[in-house]
Amino acid sequence: MTENYEVVVVGGGAAGLSAALVLGRSRRRTLVIDAGEPRNAPSAHMQGYLSRDGMSPAEFLAAGRAEIARYGVELVQDRVVDARKDTGFTLVLAGGRAVRARRLVIATGLRDELPDVPGLAERFGRDVLHCPYCHGWEMRDLPTGVLATSPLSVHQALMVTQWSKDVRLFLHRVDEAELTDQDLRRLAAAGVAVVPGEVAELVVTDDRLTGVRLAGGTSGQGAVHDRAVLYAAPRAVPNNELLVRLGADMHDTPFGSYPVIDERGLTSVPGLWAAGNASGFSEQVVNAVSRGYRAGAAINAELLMTDLDAAVGV
Template sequence: MSEQVDVVVVGGGAAGLSAAVTLARARRSVLVVDDGTPRNSSAAGVHGVLGQEGVPPLVLLERGRAELAGYGGSVLAGPVVAARRADGGFLVTLADRTSLQARRLLVATGLADELPDVPGLRERWGHDVLHCPYCHGWEVRDQPIGVLGTSERSVHQALLFRQWSDDVVLLQHTAPDPTPQEAERLAARGVRVVPGRVVEVLVSDGRLSGVRLESGEVVARSALTVMPRFAARLDGLTGLGLTAVPHETGVGQHIASDLIGASSVPGVWVAGNATDPMAQVTSAMAAGTRAAAALNWDLISEETDGAVTAAAR
């Protein structure tokens, strides 16, 4: 199968679908390619989305795909295995050998959460192992919360989650010792620092019940927070010349872009967590819409230049 469209959007999450709907409403032929592995699929609900509070992530995406179809856009399931510049545009190849030709590309592949290697941690990720208080803090309010220390940012995370519970402990794990000033601030807010490495996440009756330290001590907790390292997903896209670079906040790597989503590769835009690791669903949606508008104007400019040249002949 081979198809040619104005824009191929790689990634069918909040950013990608918002971009695709905007482009379809601008009367662009647009096709979304999605591998079916949304980052937030394990979460019970999406929060902070006005009018959609608590909607399950997959339901939100289903609604987005239906909206896109209503404007003539479509979604292809499957991973991208190769992408390159070809014939003045781009050629995208899927795992089933489907070939897509596009004048422009929008990358909204999101990111991968690289978690500490602690047995039991990954299995609870998105349930009672969390990282974003604005996404899930309300759901664990007033519960005993443990902050798994992995870096100097862990003190910040502990103080942040203290807003949602007065029972917060900082499990030092691999984080450096708090500075005297940090220790003072933690103590003032009643956050206890527990030294020692965490070697296991404990579960009872299907829910997180605590952690076991290397010493054998068990620290009872009903929620655990951790700051993962974020890595932009570039599977199949390296042929475009896109590269992941360190993010300025030190949280991992992203695909650099300007304020409207243009990447360093002409004709390729980026939106959502792939370029902004800290973006929540609402900001990812906004970024997709903004990038789509800029991309559409780029196409308009190209078409207008062509019309001017044709008229002068």
């Protein structure tokens, strides 16, 4: 039997819970389907979110789940395995449940594919980081490295100098010839040392990062650069399968393929909305909450006007 909801939200992170909170408070029958794989799970704390600075991601999500429950929003731990669009949306869950919704919010976020450097994945979210706005204050003034995964890593290295004046850019698999004259001048002006050569592994002592080892020599044991922090930009892989399956127009960016949306989060498919990192790469938690709120409010208004127009025969 298929269960009917006014709105289904796929994704129970910051954006999805925010949309659900607004919809629940608007007295809309709403279901949140959450696969339980938040992008920021490796981080011990969130930073830069006014009134929530330093809160753990797990605590933040637990508070959000408790809030939506107060307004009658249902939440199920499951995964959508099929979706189709007709007069509304029909979703099939991995557990076998089928649900229908008049409106659908995709807030499935993205996943990070980390550079293939031995020791890096184990330290990610601790002393291997990707965002200085998220972690720079906590790692201020420490010997810092930046792993170049593309020429865009120059920008990351320059930004990191706001938090540490001891920064080295490890070119890894980026050829120095790929850097522009402007890149080199800026790096020199910022005091960033450029280190050519491939990174072989991270050196960890007593469960903390202490160095970055380069490949080299007949034994493969290259020089070790003492570093306490390493920034590495993961490859962003948007969880956009449902958006593509439902026919949303997409556009390619240097950080993956995202739906074309209006300022409220509405995609090219009527009734289909996107929020959070499912809608764009640079949505931090605070931005994702805002996106979810905006989508929830817009959906409630759209449903209300649709029903009023139907009642008067428009």
